[in-house]
Amino acid sequence: MHHSFPDPLVSIRGLVYRRGDLVIFDGVDIDIPRGKITAVMGPSGTGKTTLLKLIGGQLRPAGGRIEVDGVDVHRLSTRDLYRLRMRMGMLFQSGALLTDLSVFENVAYPLREHSGLPESMIRKLVLLKLEAVGLRGARALMPAELSGGMARRVALARGIALDPMMMMYDEPFTGQDPISMGVLLKLIRVLNDASRMTSIVVSHDVRETAEIADWIYVISAGKVVEHGDREAVMNSENAWTRQFMNGLPDGPVPFHVAATPLRDDLLAR
Amino acid sequence: MVTMLAQLGRWGLNAVQRLGLAVLLLPAMAAGTVALLRRPMLLLRQIFSIGVLTFSIVAVAGVFVGMVLGLQGYYILAQFAAEEALGVMVAASLVRELGPVVTALLFAGRAGSALTAEIGLMKATEQLSGLEMMAVNPIYRVLTPRFWAGFLSMPLLAAVFSALGVMGGWFVGVVLLGVDDGSYWTQMVLKIDFSDDILNGVIKSVVFGFVCTWIALYQGYHAIPTSAGVGQATTRTVVLSSLVVLGLDFLLTALMFG
Amino acid sequence: MQSNRTIEVMVGTFILAGLVALFFLAIRVSNFSGELGSDSYPLTARFDNVGGLTERAKVTIAGVRVGRVESIRFDPATFEAVVTLRIDNRYNQIPDDTFAKIYTAGLLGEQYIGLDPGGSPFPLKPGEEVVYTQSALVLEDMISQFLFSKAEGGSSGF
Incomplete structure (x- = not known):
């Protein structure tokens, strides 16, 4: 049933993760193909952010393996894990910009930490990255002065500062107005194709995400329920997938949370 | 009854677990010290926001506590016709006890709570996660400089508190109430010993600096990353620091002067 | 955010004030020097x-x-x-x-x-x-x- 790619960038097999007694992932297999945009979608609370943190090695799974570019993330020493992370970028939902540094300094931060380049070089690189997200003019602003969409674009510039092999996007579209949504969609596509990156977009904004995704995974209740290219998932026979992808109010996921009949509740004292 | 026992047991296990997490922070922060030496600006920035910004409240409090000591001490000593001992009384109370303890309490309220809130919010806004994903260890980069800054600032703040307190006591005793200027200072110099009193006071403030900063950083780093969680952690920092400072003060006093 | 220069100056002043206070305690308040x-x-x-x-x-x-x-x-x-x-x-x-x-x-x-x-x-x-x-x-x-x-x-x- 599982379709696998030859030589995927990220390969997840039999992933199990629990938070307390709550099972978040219960045997998940996912392959992220190189050079493509892969969307991982699912309702809120299915652990999409958790999945990215597992790939980034910030969380340890209870079972299964996660390989990135051929190495098992959770078997690496701290030093090697940090080295691997230099080749991964992640865009957090909130942007996660360092609030006490300006836009310029935020983008310069990973370069100053890891590149060892001279200041003049760092300046040029930062301006280029800011130009790529259209915010070169905002370099002197502080994060608190940015709108949500601009903050995400700055964070994106910071994420690509070290030219990573992959970018992970955590709910990049939540709470964005249509214009900044459109800007982000375009940026994700363009950056992916221009620098031959691999992108993972985690989202529950089905329509927007499906627009740019080459490959889609749908997860629910700790399992992969559907995967395939855009057409295949959009036209899925699976009733649950259909409800989720089309945003139908009722279906396999009932409108009402399980409860005693309304009549009994109203008549009860 | 059994439920109460179970609750007590859960509370105990939780406490041990938290203590373990807090202890684990220490070697992690220590490991970041070498890297910190290569970036002194990080440390300076934190000494600024921890030490310099706490300075004014500590200075003002020191002057007033010294003035109150001068006033109260004068009325009591005057009953025994021993006003010349005012300097000794003011200086001994400040240097041995009030300097380190009151400074630590003010520090917990001003700097400790700010540290917890700052780090808790950095956690809540994913800045710490963000650093990790940029292959930067947030303990090294965020906690270590703050720890050293708090640790180094506290003895300096306590010294300022005591020194200004002695002046405040002098102002009230000598200038306002007419205690002899010479005996205020000479009695003090005669009775206050450098190693017994001053150094022991400095040791106290060093210990308090360590503990207060440690508690504040731990509470921030392990705060529940929501606004309510950060608020609770900030309150806990102040309450816990104050209690620990007072308890440790008794212990240290018993060890040093007992 | 203050510039690095301001911070350096302020921190320097702070450390100096602390050391002066310690010095004062040692010399004027206690018998550190033995005063003779x-x-x-x-x-x-x-x-x-x-x-x-x-x-x-x-x-x-x-x-x-x-x-x-x-x-x-x-x-x-x-x-x-x-x-x-x-x-x-x-x-x-x-x-x-x-x-x-x-x-x-x-x-x-x-x-x-x-x-x-x-x-x-x-x-x-x-x-x-x-x-x-x-x-x-x-x-x-x-x-x-x-x-x-x-x-x-x-x-x-x-």
Whole structure:
């Protein structure tokens, strides 16, 4: 049933993760193909952010393996894990910009930490990255002065500062107005194709995400329920997938949370 | 009854677990010290926001506590016709006890709570996660400089508190109430010993600096990353620091002067 | 956000203020310097009983402080207490027939040494001994002396 790619960038097999007694992932297999945009979608609370943190090695799974570019993330020493992370970028939902540094300094931060380049070089690189997200003019602003969409674009510039092999996007579209949504969609596509990156977009904004995704995974209740290219998932026979992808109010996921009949509740004292 | 026992047991296990997490922070922060030496600006920035910004409240409090000591001490000593001992009384109370303890309490309220809130919010806004994903260890980069800054600032703040307190006591005793200027200072110099009193006071403030900063950083780093969680952690920092400072003060006093 | 320069200056000022405060505590508040040090000379004096005299107690002439007690030790040969005094160099004309007495400041105060200068033209040189001394008054001795003299006098006041 599982379709696998030859030589995927990220390969997840039999992933199990629990938070307390709550099972978040219960045997998940996912392959992220190189050079493509892969969307991982699912309702809120299915652990999409958790999945990215597992790939980034910030969380340890209870079972299964996660390989990135051929190495098992959770078997690496701290030093090697940090080295691997230099080749991964992640865009957090909130942007996660360092609030006490300006836009310029935020983008310069990973370069100053890891590149060892001279200041003049760092300046040029930062301006280029800011130009790529259209915010070169905002370099002197502080994060608190940015709108949500601009903050995400700055964070994106910071994420690509070290030219990573992959970018992970955590709910990049939540709470964005249509214009900044459109800007982000375009940026994700363009950056992916221009620098031959691999992108993972985690989202529950089905329509927007499906627009740019080459490959889609749908997860629910700790399992992969559907995967395939855009057409295949959009036209899925699976009733649950259909409800989720089309945003139908009722279906396999009932409108009402399980409860005693309304009549009994109203008549009860 | 059994439920109460179970609750007590859960509370105990939780406490041990938290203590373990807090202890684990220490070697992690220590490991970041070498890297910190290569970036002194990080440390300076934190000494600024921890030490310099706490300075004014500590200075003002020191002057007033010294003035109150001068006033109260004068009325009591005057009953025994021993006003010349005012300097000794003011200086001994400040240097041995009030300097380190009151400074630590003010520090917990001003700097400790700010540290917890700052780090808790950095956690809540994913800045710490963000650093990790940029292959930067947030303990090294965020906690270590703050720890050293708090640790180094506290003895300096306590010294300022005591020194200004002695002046405040002098102002009230000598200038306002007419205690002899010479005996205020000479009695003090005669009775206050450098190693017994001053150094022991400095040791106290060093210990308090360590503990207060440690508690504040731990509470921030392990705060529940929501606004309510950060608020609770900030309150806990102040309450816990104050209690620990007072308890440790008794212990240290018993060890040093007992 | 302040510039690096401002922060450096402010932190420098803060550290300086802290160190000045520590220095003040050491020099003005405590006996760190010993406040006499090299500008002083030693004298010794022997007492039958030093009472509650302690090291660092003051030494006065006519009520003015001229030095301090440096050390007190016991001489097992003579069963006397040997007290070393440190006198400020400014007061180097103390006659060699000076009397050293142990006084108590007030009824409950600390004990100190008072020097009563004699009339000799020759000053005491550093390291020399003050020969004439009077021991501390011990309350118990005074009471027993008083009782003894009362008993001898034959009256029974109790």
